[in-house]
Amino acid sequence: MFLGLDLGTSGLKGVLIREDQSLLAEATAPLSVSRPHDGWSEQDPAEWIAAAEAVLDALAAQADLSALRGIGLSGQMHGATLLDEAHRVLRPCILWNDTRSHAEAAALDADPRFRAVTGNIVFPGFTAPKLVWVRNNEPQVADRVSLVLLPKDYLRLWLTGEAAGEMSDAAGTAWLDTGRRDWDDGLLAATGLSRAQMPHLVEGSEVSGRLRDDLAARWGMPKGVPVAGGGGDNAASAVGVGVVKAGQAFVSLGTSGVLFAASDAYRPDAASAVHTFCHALPQTWHQMGVILAAADALNWFARIAGAKASDLTGALGPLQAPGRTLFLPYLGGERTPHNDAAVRASFLHLDHATDREAMTRAVLEGVTHAIRDSFDALAGTGTRFERLIAVGGGSRSDYWLRAIATSLGLPVEVPEAGDFGGAFGAARLGMMAATGAGAEIATPPRIARVVEPDPVLAPAFAEAHARYRDAYRALKGRA
Structure with missing residues (x-):
């Protein structure tokens, strides 16, 4: 063992x-x-x-x-x-x-x-x-x-x-x-x-x-x-979920949010605020966009709303086009692509009709827009995405995954029930060290289902993302 x-x-x-x-x-x-x-x-x-x-x-x-x-x-x-x-x-x-x-x-x-x-x-x-x-x-x-x-x-x-x-x-x-x-x-x-x-x-x-x-x-x-x-x-989570070769990627909705893509070469682009790091395996690297609050933002709002995060997301029903309300999830600053330690979170365009459900959707959409920012930054460095696997506690929300798939224009693969995170990846690395095995044991998990983008809602998500980016620029300009 x-x-x-x-x-x-x-x-x-x-x-x-x-x-x-x-x-x-x-x-x-x-x-x-x-x-x-x-x-x-x-x-x-x-x-x-x-x-x-x-x-x-x-x-x-x-x-x-x-x-x-x-x-x-x-x-x-x-x-x-x-x-x-x-x-x-x-x-x-x-x-x-x-x-x-x-x-x-x-x-x-x-x-x-x-x-x-x-x-x-x-x-x-x-x-x-x-x-x-x-x-x-x-x-x-x-x-x-x-x-x-x-x-x-x-x-x-x-x-x-x-x-x-x-x-x-x-x-x-x-x-x-x-x-x-x-x-x-x-x-x-x-x-x-x-x-x-x-x-x-x-x-x-x-x-x-x-x-x-x-x-x-x-x-x-x-x-x-x-x-x-x-x-x-x-990197350990990537080993756990089998993202060890170029073209493979995962999106993690944990405390922070991560868009991680494996690379077979060192291709830095520091100005994009994309992280270019060594992978946990020899002669491999990875590129990564990081947002500082993903599930953390949802959990924060759940505390404010006096409800469980799972209850908030479970009540949303089918994916909808983003509403007028925007949420910028910068509770403790932001990394990719802004590198802004001073910016803080904001709700925008609240009105009398805004209810708890609308604010929950805005939180999920705000994190989705932030992940889209990272996706655009990684794509600008030449990173390719052939498959995208979802991990982390936030991946239990079908609404959130469909929003991400629609925003990125990529199917999101959901593994079968099981733990494929950092601890599992660490155990795999322990196996490699003890047995001399290599990356061949870091296979992807079985996929339970694939969440497809909604082409009908894709233009609405693109428009909302553009408003989101404009809102950050305005917020930055007032700082």
């Missing part, structure tokens, strides 16, 4: 899969987020370890872990986990959706070396500007930083004692030469760091270390179980 651990923002999930990749057991543990100031988002790494212990306890109660052969890791990207010489945590981890370092990010992005080497804009959520912010605002912490780890790599340190990272997650730091797949010493120096403060890098399907003997004994695991490099959450 093989174990995958996925360290998310709201929880840590673990899955066990058999040799045939069927699911054997799963468990989750919740995590909390601290937001001490507007635009801030932090977590205590001690919570990650406690969550991992709870998940492993639960899995050990469901299955005999003495047959475990490999472990893979997946996790939220970009988080700055700062450790001293004794590997003690110096401050809460600054998370991916934290935008406090927007000024530092703009200053780094003004240095042409960053885009040239990384292939990406330096976004406020990336790791490098967070270290500059710490240097500027918490010098007593910065002076003690001996090791910088991404969130899942802190779990690896606990599991193995190894300070290691892998390419897909490292590509989101703004320190990686993404084409060469190695840390860039010049970019590290530009943020006051050196290679000595960074973990060594492996590919996601390679062995990064071995499970500690004391942990193996605690949960009845064999000694020396290999731990794979793993992947950032989206």
